[in-house]
Amino acid sequence: MINRRSFVKLAAAGAAAGSFGMPWIARAAKPITLKLADSLPTTHYSMPIIKHWIKQIEDGTEGRIRFEHYPAEQLASARDLLDAVQTRIADVAYIPAQYFSEKLPMATVGSLPIPEIKADIYALEAAYYEIGLGILDEVEFRDAGIRALRASSTEAYNLHMVSRKIVTLDDLSGQKIRVGGNVQQQAITALGGIPVTVTPPEIYNAMQNGTLDGTVFHIPSIHSYKLNDLVRYSTDNLNLGVFNSYYAMNRDLWDDLPPDIQAVFDKVGRDLIRFEGDTISRQSDIWRTEFRKQGIEVYDLAPEVIDETTRRLTPIRQKWVELYETRNLPARRVVDAWVAALKKHARA
Known part of the structure; x- marks a missing residue:
């Protein structure tokens, strides 16, 4: 049975012809x-x-x-x-x-x-x-x-909205929010929003034409994709993963x-x-200041909203493990390694 890597190697053989007889690096006479x-x-x-x-x-x-x-x-x-x-x-x-x-x-x-x-x-x-x-x-x-x-x-992701200020999680109900990947889809669903998957280069047009009401992002990426032209409200203490x-x-x-x-x-x-x-x-500190000068409200959610967000998001980790272990993937080992690495480096 051919595995994924073997298939890819065969597919690439034409593009890399001559590179497998002996290490191509050793034959290189120039950079x-x-x-x-x-x-x-x-x-x-x-x-x-x-x-x-x-x-x-x-x-x-x-x-x-x-x-x-x-x-x-x-x-x-x-x-x-x-x-x-x-x-x-x-x-x-x-x-x-x-x-x-x-x-x-x-x-x-x-x-x-x-x-x-x-x-x-x-x-x-x-x-x-x-x-x-x-x-x-x-x-x-x-x-x-x-x-x-x-x-x-x-850094930790927050919500950046075109026209609706999120004060409680009820305000997120029915809002179309751009996400990147399955985990963010689960997070936005758990918080009451409607997840929409588009790549970052597509966000600006999607916000302009109403396909998106907001996005899960962090401050530097809002600037990089010029979304500060459209966004009017940005939470600053909401942890929606990274x-x-x-x-x-x-x-x-x-x-x-x-x-x-x-x-x-x-x-x-x-x-x-x-x-x-x-x-x-x-850069995050610089752009946060610039956004406020531009008229974007960058604000913290109330502690009780953060507590409710944490309560809703915590089960996602176990669901992730269960989903992938049913596919015979070592999800528990991977989560444990990730948590251990975070704890180690957070103390460093």
Whole structure:
């Protein structure tokens, strides 16, 4: 029986002809150029982070690795990025787990609301990086034909509404809210809203034409996709989980890299956590102030509303475990590893 990774390798054979007889890295007489694909617009807050990551790898390998960066869906659409890296259309790609919940279900563990652990952006990224190179690599990424290089996380997600201010959860009833993935669908349903799945580049038009009344997002992404032109109300203390992603390399390509180059990728991936955390925290504060000046009401929900939200969201974790264990996936092991990593890094 052929598995997913074997199928992908066969599909990619034409594109990578000549690369399997012996390690192609060893035959390279000049710098290796890697195609890096993502769906993020060039105005996205993470662009300076991506450029920093690229530079650190190029410098760390003394020019032996070079990147061609294709942002804004230039090489593959947001929905096709996983296939692109599996089939070597791209060598490295942005993989937001929530977009690929059917193909990478265990990687969506990072989006589960876990309100009992107060983890900042640094702890969230460090924990997701740890499980990406650990249990997720073991149970999911190897078979999918990818290898995580770096992890990224948002701050806790909030509600951003076009015209209705959410004061109690009753105000969310019947509102069409953009979500990213199955876990956020469950969260919005539990809170009384109507979840609608669209990719971030599609949100602006969907808000303009009334397809969406609001979105689950965090402050930097509201700015990146220019949604502050449309949003008028933003909650600031509601924890609707986070949005995690990896930048991942084609697995066969990773396996062919010399150990010293692999070590550079891993060191830069670890070091990037502090740089990215500092960047996101700083930009969030700046944009929060700018939004208020622009007339957007950025506000906290009352404590009793937060308590009710937590009560409704807590069962989602157990439902997630039960759903995937019926498919013979190690969901409990993955959740336990994620919670343990969060606790460890939240204390660091």
